[in-house]
Amino acid sequence: MKIRKHVQRISRTALTFILATGMSGTVITTALAAEGGMGADAIPLPIELSPFKQRIPENAANVEAGRALYERSCIWCHGVNGEGKGPVAYFLSRDTAPHPRDFTSGIYKFRSTLSGEMPTDEDLFRTITRGIPGFMPGFRGYSTEDRWRLVYYIKSLSPDFKDAEPELIKVVGTPIPPTAASVQRGYQVYQKFKCWECHGGGGAGNGKKAGTLKDDWGFRLPPRDLRRPSSFKNGNAPADLYRTIMAGLDGGAMPSYSDFFEGSEQEVWDLINYINSLAAE
Amino acid sequence: MRITRLTRRYCPTALLALFTMIIAWTSVIPEAGAVPAFARKFNVSCNVCHTRPPRLNPFGQRFQENGYQIPGTSDGSVSRKRLLGGELGGATLDAISNYMAVRLRADIQQASFRDATITEASDDIEIILPNIVNIFFAGTASDDLSFFFEAEYASQGEGAVAFERAFLVFDNLGGHQVANIKVGRFDPAAMYSFPTHRQQINPVGPKAETAAFPPPIDRIPLLPLAFSAKMFGLSRGQRLADSAAPTDPDLLSEGFAILPFEPLFYNAPVSNGISVHGRPFGTNFLYQVGIVQAQTAENESRTTFDRYLMLRYDWLGEYSDFSISGFIYNADKAAMPTLNPAGTLIYATDAVDWQRYGIAARWTSKWWDIYGTIIWDEIDQPVFAMAPASLSTWDTDAMGISIEADYLLNAKWLIGVRYDSMDAGGLSLLPPALQGSDPAINQDASFIAVIAKYYPRPSIGLYARYHQNLESSVKLPTNVFGGVEHPARNLKSMITVGVDMAF
Numbered sequence: 001m002k003i004r005k006h007v008q009r010i011s012r013t014a015l016t017f018i019l020a021t022g023m024s025g026t027v028i029t030t031a032l033a034a035e036g037g038m039g040a041d042a043i044p045l046p047i048e049l050s051p052f053k054q055r056i057p058e059n060a061a062n063v064e065a066g067r068a069l070y071e072r073s074c075i076w077c078h079g080v081n082g083e084g085k086g087p088v089a090y091f092l093s094r095d096t097a098p099h100p101r102d103f104t105s106g107i108y109k110f111r112s113t114l115s116g117e118m119p120t121d122e123d124l125f126r127t128i129t130r131g132i133p134g135f136m137p138g139f140r141g142y143s144t145e146d147r148w149r150l151v152y153y154i155k156s157l158s159p160d161f162k163d164a165e166p167e168l169i170k171v172v173g174t175p176i177p178p179t180a181a182s183v184q185r186g187y188q189v190y191q192k193f194k195c196w197e198c199h200g201g202g203g204a205g206n207g208k209k210a211g212t213l214k215d216d217w218g219f220r221l222p223p224r225d226l227r228r229p230s231s232f233k234n235g236n237a238p239a240d241l242y243r244t245i246m247a248g249l250d251g252g253a254m255p256s257y258s259d260f261f262e263g264s265e266q267e268v269w270d271l272i273n274y275i276n277s278l279a280a281e
Numbered sequence: 282m283r284i285t286r287l288t289r290r291y292c293p294t295a296l297l298a299l300f301t302m303i304i305a306w307t308s309v310i311p312e313a314g315a316v317p318a319f320a321r322k323f324n325v326s327c328n329v330c331h332t333r334p335p336r337l338n339p340f341g342q343r344f345q346e347n348g349y350q351i352p353g354t355s356d357g358s359v360s361r362k363r364l365l366g367g368e369l370g371g372a373t374l375d376a377i378s379n380y381m382a383v384r385l386r387a388d389i390q391q392a393s394f395r396d397a398t399i400t401e402a403s404d405d406i407e408i409i410l411p412n413i414v415n416i417f418f419a420g421t422a423s424d425d426l427s428f429f430f431e432a433e434y435a436s437q438g439e440g441a442v443a444f445e446r447a448f449l450v451f452d453n454l455g456g457h458q459v460a461n462i463k464v465g466r467f468d469p470a471a472m473y474s475f476p477t478h479r480q481q482i483n484p485v486g487p488k489a490e491t492a493a494f495p496p497p498i499d500r501i502p503l504l505p506l507a508f509s510a511k512m513f514g515l516s517r518g519q520r521l522a523d524s525a526a527p528t529d530p531d532l533l534s535e536g537f538a539i540l541p542f543e544p545l546f547y548n549a550p551v552s553n554g555i556s557v558h559g560r561p562f563g564t565n566f567l568y569q570v571g572i573v574q575a576q577t578a579e580n581e582s583r584t585t586f587d588r589y590l591m592l593r594y595d596w597l598g599e600y601s602d603f604s605i606s607g608f609i610y611n612a613d614k615a616a617m618p619t620l621n622p623a624g625t626l627i628y629a630t631d632a633v634d635w636q637r638y639g640i641a642a643r644w645t646s647k648w649w650d651i652y653g654t655i656i657w658d659e660i661d662q663p664v665f666a667m668a669p670a671s672l673s674t675w676d677t678d679a680m681g682i683s684i685e686a687d688y689l690l691n692a693k694w695l696i697g698v699r700y701d702s703m704d705a706g707g708l709s710l711l712p713p714a715l716q717g718s719d720p721a722i723n724q725d726a727s728f729i730a731v732i733a734k735y736y737p738r739p740s741i742g743l744y745a746r747y748h749q750n751l752e753s754s755v756k757l758p759t760n761v762f763g764g765v766e767h768p769a770r771n772l773k774s775m776i777t778v779g780v781d782m783a784f
Contacts, residue, residue: 071564072353072457076340080597087602088340090647091332094692137323141356230324 056145058152066153069146073139078103082157097219097252098135098233106160107216109249110234115256117166124151132233169246169258172265175238178273186274189267193260198223198253203278213253221253227280241272317740317783318419319349322361322379327739327783332650332687333695334740334783335384335479339595339602339645346472346558346567348427348452348461349420355453357421373423380420386413386483388779392500395773396766409436412779413483425452429467435486446551458560463571469547472558472569473591474606474641475654477508477548481687481697482732482746483781489540489768494530494621496538498768503748503775506701506726507639507656508548511679513723514708515539515660518617518632528626539616541705541723542768546637547589547610548656549576554586567593575612587612601646610637618663618708620670622715627670633661653684658706669712676723679706695734702727705769726769727751741782748775 056062070078077092079085082103089100101108110127111119128147131138139147155161176182190196198213200206203226213221229236234244245268248256261268320327327334330341337345343352350356362373387410413436419429427450448465470477484504490497494516516537523532544550554573560566569591574584591608615635620627641654658679665671681704687697705723732746750773 069353072343073351075564075597076338076343076352079599083599085599086339087597087600087645088329088338089600091338091645091650091689092326092328094648094689096692131324133324134326135329137325137329137351138360139351139354139356140359141351141354 056148058148058155062149063152063156065146066149066151066156069142069150070153073142074150077136082154092135093219095220097215097217097221098132099217099219103154103157105251106158107251109252111166111247111250112243113166113168113247114258115248115250118160118164120166120168121148121151121155124154130235133231135233169243170265171242171246173269176266176269176273178276182270182273183277185267186270186272186277189271190274193257199226203227203275215253216251223253226275226278229276229279230281238269238272238276241275242268245271317384318378318380318382318417319344320740322375322420323351324361331739332645333481333689333734333736334742335781336481336650336687337476337479339597342472346461346560347458348425348450349429350425350427350452353457355424355457357424357426357452359424375420380418382417382419382783384413384415384417384781384783386779386781388412388485388777390485390775390777392775393773394500394766395771412436425454426450427452456561460557460559460561463556463558466551466553467556468550469552469554469556469571469573469589470591470608472567472593472606473547473608473639473654474593474604474643475505475507475652475683477505477544477550480505481685481695481734482699482730485775485777487540487542491538491540492533492535494533494538494619494626496540498540498542500772501542501726501768503728503730504542504544504701505654505681505683505685505699506542506703506728507654507681507683508544509542509681509703510539510545511541511658511681511703511705512539512616512635512660512707513541513705514618514620514663514673514675515616515633516619516626516628518619519628522626528628530621530624530626541707542703542726545576546587546612546635547591547608547639548637552576552587565595567591567595569593569608575615585613587615601644603642603644605640605642607640608638612636616660618665618675620665620673620708620711622669622711627665629663630666631664633663635660648689650687650689651685653682656681660706669714672712672714673708674710676706676709679723680704693736695732695736697732697734699730699732700727701730703769724767724769725752740784741780743778743780745778746776748772748777750774 070082075086076088077084077086077100079089079100084100084102086100093099098109106118108119108123110132111117111123113119113123125147127136128139128142128150139150142150196207197209198205198207200210200223205223205225207223210223213223215221224232232240232244234240234249244254246256246258246261246265248254248258257268317327319330323329328338330337330344332338340352344350346352347354348357351360358373361379362375365372365374388407390407390409392407414434416432417430419427419431421427429446429448429450431446433445446465446467448463448467451462451464454460454462468477482503485502487502488499489501495514516539519527521534521537523529523534526532539545552573554571556569556571556573558567558569561568569589571589572586573589575587587610589608589610591606593604593606595602595604612635614632617632618629636659637656638659639654639656641652643650643652645651658681660677662677663673663675665673682702683699685697685699687695689695703726705725707723709721709723711722728748728750730746730748732744734742734744736742750770752770
């Protein structure tokens with residue numbers, strides 16, 4: 001196949017022009033910016049909701065700005081319409097859960113609210129910031145304002161957020177020292193609620209029900225290996241575990257235990273100490 | 282390091298047994314031991330960026346385009362980094378494990394030839410452990426300042442495909458994805474819809490001698506033939522011959538001969554130069570322009586540069602992504618038509634210009650990954666000063682096609698098939714007084730390859746692959762290419778089992 005040579009050649013002048021315009025007016029900064037917003041390791045949410053002083057108004061302009069950010073960063077997994085049908089979805093996880101969140105469904109795993117409730121804005125903000133170990137990188141590279149814009153756009157994808165007033169889980173007490181007595185009490189709780197049926201006796205995620213669990217979309221859902229806290233999708237700090245246990249993971253196999261612990265919430269902190277004692281990392 | 286040549290007999294049972302043992306071994310490797318640098322840094326699975334390693338999925342492509350920063354962000358100084366210097370600032374650093382990674386490939390190869398080659402007896406089994414080892418240092422030094430350094434050890438010997446990259450990228454100049462400038466030694470086609478690197482069916486290097494002309498080719502490389510030079514009868518000219526005796530074929534330097542099967546130009550594994558890419562008009566449209574140091578131009582003492590332009594359009598759908606790319610690459614005075622009729626090299630009166638054009642497309646849908654490219658090459662008509670060389674026949678056009686389809690059977694198994702075809706150009710017929718009844722020299726080549734790949738862990742791929750030459754045998758006289766079979770025909774088939782792992 002022949003194409004005329006004058007069409008084939010790339011103009012040196014054009015290249016020079018493109019290089020010059022690309023570089024003009026741009027300063028390559030080597031000074032390094034400190035992270036805006038939340039720190040990497042110590043996030044108090046949702047035990048006490050942070051005021052997030054930099055929170056911006058939720059309005060149409062910020063929703064639209066959030067859409068632009070979504071199309072840069074989130075569309076690959078969550079899809080054009082936010083239904084979790086991005087081109088990466090099945091390569092990320094062919095047959096097993098989790099698949100990317102369907103933002104139109106109104107079902108969210110990572111909440112500080114009661115099971116069946118919508119998440120708080122701060123819940124969404126936290127997930128965007130921290131990511132999900134194994135599956136979603138954290139977006140700390142976005143400014144705090146931009147992360148709020150993403151939150152607002154995501155909320156706009158589901159009518160369930162409109163006028164939602166989610167009820168927060170009840171938080172009683174604070175993390176307690178992991179004494180032998182506390183761990184022992186936690187072990188009793190682990191047995192009482194049959195956590196081993198899914199997570200296994202040693203917490204390896206190999207309980208007798210492990211092979212049968214599926215999420216609401218029919219994907220196989222292996223229970224978490226409790227020996228590997230770094231893989232906990234909802235975080236591994238005591239506050240994170242409290243939230244996971246009490247709120248459950250809607251859409252998945254992990255139920256909410258808030259009703260079971262009604263009046264004995266202190267036991268949750270013992271259970272958390274027991275879970276942490278299983279860590280092999 | 283090649284350990285040994287096991288046996289001259291083909292033994293599929295032994296290969297199968299060994300492959301099974303490797304699978305069993307890797308199945309008990311702790312998962313934490315197999316996470317490459319970027320996955321470690323961002324605490325995600327390899328499959329966030331890969332369809333299956335080493336192929337990038339659309340998210341991984343954008344991560345690469347953005348200078349190893351999360352798409353849409355400029356998080357080069359933030360994500361998973363420590364601030365040194367406290368309030369004084371000054372530097373943020375990754376832990377070394379967040380930017381250092383090692384990739385190791387090892388093969389057991391069984392090639393089958395029509396005729397014995399010059400230096401290799403046919404039908405040997407070779408264990409090549411390791412085949413290729415790459416050590417990467419890649420990441421971000423700051424916001425929008427990225428680096429990539431790759432040191433490679435390749436054991437495939439002379440003529441092996443050597444991938445060694447080292448470059449800086451200044452990202453997001455003039456605004457998000459307006460311009461990203463890459464400077465250094467890089468692979469130009471990294472953003473093409475069918476990139477040169479990252480093949481599920483890894484390249485198998487050639488066994489050839491480039492310090493001779495015509496180049497003896499024991500075994501052609503097994504790689505996407507569309508990337509190949511495709512032109513026969515070309516050299517890098519007198520500058521790579523001994524200056525005192527530029528016509529003596531015994532005094533040639535390594536790399537003198539241009540192998541018709543080596544990847545070149547835009548599709549070269551590595552080039553030195555500057556590239557600019559970006560998406561200033563939204564997320565769908567990508568441009569890339571570049572200038573790179575000429576890879577083949579000779580006969581000129583000054584350094585010359587090749588130029589290229591690539592445009593790409595991306596479309597996203599439900600569970601799918603489609604991209605189409607087109608490029609043009611122009612190389613002035615790129616190669617010297619050369620003949621060796623009787624032990625003396627004869628050069629054309631001038632080096633020829635070389636143009637390359639290509640289009641590529643890729644479609645991913647759920648667990649399918651299908652991609653292909655057509656690449657055309659065109660050189661000027663060679664001119665020789667006098668007979669008999671002036672009576673030689675040259676084909677100035679060539680074309681190559683490579684198409685691959687990969688299918689994810691389940692989370693751990695991938696199968697793939699690739700078809701390669703090369704419509705060769707360059708020297709077609711020697712002058713009548715020299716050719717006798719020889720068939721055309723620039724014989725076409727085509728292969729089909731199939732692969733089954735098993736990932737016991739996301740970053741460990743165990744594979745078995747088979748290449749079949751689709752062309753029938755064409756005899757050529759001895760001394761034209763050093764053997765009694767044309768190199769495009771001599772390799773009948775190859776079966777390979779191996780491992781491609783990163784950690």
